[in-house]
Amino acid sequence: MEYYADIAIQIMFLMMLALSLNLLVGYTGETSMAQAAFYGIGAYTVGLLTMPVAVAGLEIATSSGVAGGAGWPFWPAVLISILVSAAVASAISIPALSRVRGEFLILMTLAFQLVTTQLMGSLTSITGGTFGLTPIPPMTLFGQSLIKPSQVVIVVGIATVLTFVFCYRLGESPFGRVLKGIREQETAVRAVGKGTVLPKVIVFGVAAGVAGLAGALNASYYQVAAPQSFNLDVSILAIAVVILGGVANPVGTVVAAILLGLLNPVLDALVGAEASAWRGVIYGLALVLVMRYRPQGLIPEHQGPLRFLRRRRRRNAAESAAPARSERDRVPGAAPTATDAAASRPAPEVVLSVEGMSKSFGGIKAVSDATFDLTRGQITALVGPNGAGKTTLFNLITNAITPDQGAVTLNGTSITGLSISEIARRGMARSFQDGRLFERLSALDNVAMAIPDQRAENPFILTVRPLYVQKRERAVRQSALECLQLVGMHADAETLVADLSYGDQKLVAIARLIATGADVLLLDEPTSGVDPSAVEHVIDVISDLRAAGKTICLVEHSVHMVERLADRAVFLDQGRVLAMGSMKELMARQDLKEIYFGA
């Protein structure tokens, strides 16, 4: 009985560690090789806090010469352990996450893991060195010391369930949606006006805090904290659990933790002394095979026993949605026809002005001294041959690429040098030629991501005011659904974007752009790759947006499209603005026509 309780406890520690890591690897798409270090920081903190205060003449006899601890009671010490782990993680992640990602982050967290393990072994007067910090007092509950595994298993079990619920809810919350957005397309998250560094720093801290909780319980159960319990091997094991189980799926993590956790006792019985080596072979190979043949893991995201929750949500969405795309809603405030709208249009008002924008790449001038304005309620098209610098100009205006020179003024305020997310918050948003949608999110979630001012995305509010968040989230989803209705995609609201056709994806991208609520919209080739039947549809949506008073700038290849849509065109060639005027006027000029068609 005690033996099985012990095995259950070991598995649950692994589970908690992997669940916390899944927040990073699964939801945010950032691989950390240092999760065991934060696990260890929690363990050592609880040890140092709960060990009895050193009394002169009654030193704790250890080999290390650790004098004693702070003599704290157990639960306050656990709380501090969580906070210390979280704080350390946030502190180191600020520089790491704002500057680097991907392989750099792997190498840096690897470095942090190795430094931490070595310091645990070397700072003997604090940590007890390689022998570990011992004896740490056992955990207590209602003044009762819990020593037997059959007692501890209850506490650890409750902690694991809470961890699971916490990680699941966080992952499925608006905050989790932002994390998944970062995983799928970090620039697109910024382009809809959200910072991405803060959410990453927060999730790093939260994940480390959960690992710290697991570490604190671990140290109190084993009554010892030693470097080997928190080394690189443990970090890698946690990664293996997350990957095998299925990223961004806490249910998968739980299943994989049980499978890998049971390997130990089973192999003990089968091969005895070589169990640990065999375990390495098995989970190493499992990792290779899963990545090769089933990269989504045993239980992929959006599947598993908990999917009924999502299905229910889908049904709700479907009920409130109209069936066919043709029955799309009109943009609110849009006048019935474009001509009517043009008649009632007020005097031209410059919303955005771009002045002297220049950028060179290694001596080649991509954009050179470009100057033009956008006028309220008008559609301005950037036209020109391939490589004229149209998309680059978009990138420069939104500061996705830092210009060498030039100024951008939005509504009379300079926005030069502001980040793309800040620019979006000030009312200018852009779409991308290649869509940059969040592929493994539903169409609705894609659009919901862009709805501005979402206090529900704050994980703190999520924790203290869950009901408010629920209410708020319902409103956000409703607005998102309305945006989808504008492009006629509401029937596919709960479909994963990856499962949509290319044309439909483009429509979702436009819905996402609308959802930002921005007044100035920069559209990069909104109809390229869209099937002809849908092109009309896109044109209608864009003219509706103009009628609703939005200022629109689009990069477009089809002369036909520009002629139908644009009030004005800016002709670019080799990074220079050659001419401005209506498309008809421009196409009347032979020189431009030759440049354009390469005649």
Added chain:
Amino acid sequence: MHLISAAGASPSLVLQLVVSGVVLGSFYALLGMSVSVIYSTTKVFHFAHAFVYTAAAYVALGTASVLGVPIVLAIVIGLIAAVVLGVTIELVVYRSMRRSGASSLGIFLASLGISIAGPNLIQIIFGPDGRNLPVGNPALYTVGTVTFTTWDIVTVVVSWALIGGVLAMRRSRWGLASIAVSANRELSAAVGISPQKIYVYAFAVGSLLIGSAAILFTLNQAATPNMGLQPVLFGFIATFLAGVGNQKTAPLAGFVLGMVVSLSGIWLSQTFQTAVIFGLLFVALIVRPQGIFRKAAV
């Protein structure tokens, strides 16, 4: 604790550490070159390189001490095994993953899996204890107060010869093609260079280099199943410090790293060395993510 070593910086110590630093630095330079050849060309975070390293050493000492093959032949067999293993990993695992559209993170995780499974398999076959390559004791040379052995000379000469060879190959057809692939994969495919072939070439060369490093190591030290992790990490550190994609400076970064490790012994106790070196790497990556030997990226 004993953070600061009591040794003090006597001239003879500094000289000896400089000599050790040259040997260690040459070894790290070879590691840096090996990792860089693969990483800069294929962008695979090839953690399984650690297994290739270990396998080269164990195949060599296995054939030499179990089958009684002459030592030079055993070393050649070890190197062939390294190349075969490295190329097999590319062909069987990475290539098929790339074809099915795996992310670079996914490929890294598969690589991590190989680096766990491989050494554990070696431990099951050979046992966890250290094993020596059956070579005799090296001759000792003394210059003033400084000493070094035949193996030190061999390490320096072989390392730089291999690095020089790889750098010289950059001017060959293969070399130019791999530079093209590392600069722009799609474009080079368009002009008729097969990235697939170049990847195999990169894995073969990188594996040969890491296998050579493993043999050089086993001349002096006992091989253990987990011997591969640390050298490959140092290889990656050199690669990233040099600036990713900068093959020419990776050996230089490795050499500097070796010198720093060695000379830090003047002030620093060994028990803090890993912490300090990885701490420095941590800071370097934050301050100069583009590499210490590289101007800021455009």
Added chain:
Amino acid sequence: MTVSTFISRARRLTAAAAVAALAVGLASCASSDAGTAAACDGDTAINGIFGEGGEAGGQGVTVKVGMLLAMTGSGSSYGEVMSHGAELAAKQILAACGPDFEIAIGDHESGSVPAAVAAARKLISQDGINVLQTSFGGVSEAIIPLVQQNKILTLQGGGTSPGQIGKDYLWNTRQLFADPSIPGGLAWVAQTYPEATKMAVVGTLENGINAQTKLIPEIWPEVAPGGTVVLNEQHEVGLTDFGQIIAKIQSAEPDVIWIFEQGGDNATFMKALRRAGVTAPVVSSETGGEEVCKLAPEEFDTVIALGENYDVANPNPFNEQFVTEYKDAYGKNPDIFAANYYEEMFVFWELVNRVIADGGDPTSGEQLQAALAADPTFQSVYGGSADEVGTMSIDEETHLPVKPMGAYTIKDCQLTQVATITEVDEGADPFSGVSK
């Protein structure tokens, strides 16, 4: 590596693979060759020393003995000899009409604390052990709360550390590593190398840190006129590149080097040291570890082992039969670790007999410990003479034994005693601890 070990490895590999392939369900079928109620005649060599067994000698009683050993990892050679010693003793005791000591082994993976705690928990709750034999320092400190809470009498014969002194339920049959031999040992070094003044100390942070950082720097200047410690370097366990430390040794030019290395580090260090041309004598506080010696036999020939040791040639009849039977069973001489875990089994037997005599429960750790504390003196393979079995006693307060210590030269990985060292009280003359 020899062909035979390669083949046996390979065979185990295929065997294990075959077993693994045979579905997990078979796990429960893993059978142990349970002690057949072997006929005993009460007439073995052991009976000559320990009496005829029978009911008063615990016959019919089953005592489950746990062993927490390094079965994998860099110290697995230690685990092997320790288990050999204990298994031989259990076989002999059963054959001598004593109790049936059933052995269950747990693996701490050469000093991994989490592995050790998990293994100890399994031994206690799954295997239901009554007593435990533990090894290594750190892992044994880590399991102290566990054995105390479960009242498991535990004997430590191979890794006594300061954290294991005077702990309830934990009794040591090996002396503290290094410390007791340091004063007498330094005095012996001063006598043997009268010209030596400069000493270098190299070791890990794991064991003997007190000897490295306190005892030697204090006592060496006392025993050697003008003596100084010119270098005191600690490093990580499992270091492969000693280049830097050796450069420091070369630069400090010590007359004597005292090392505190364990396992494979010993061989790595000695090879690197001699290859760098350093010829100064090396004193090592590690006296066991024949397997490690074999990694660098030539270099070890220049080492002087100093500390507690076990003498294979001791003519004491208990020891003589032990060496003979051990050689028969395992084909080589026992070392200190085989000897300690062997004789610990006889300590358990003696305690079982005492508890039975008092009408108690011989499987109760509490009663066994009480019986131990009442009279902590036992027959031993150490000491004694050709006609008399030696004795070992454990201090009631510190739970530490007094064992013979000496200085030994090494040839072909065999130790030869050149001096006897005894522990001296703090402040006493270190030279009183040396006798030739």
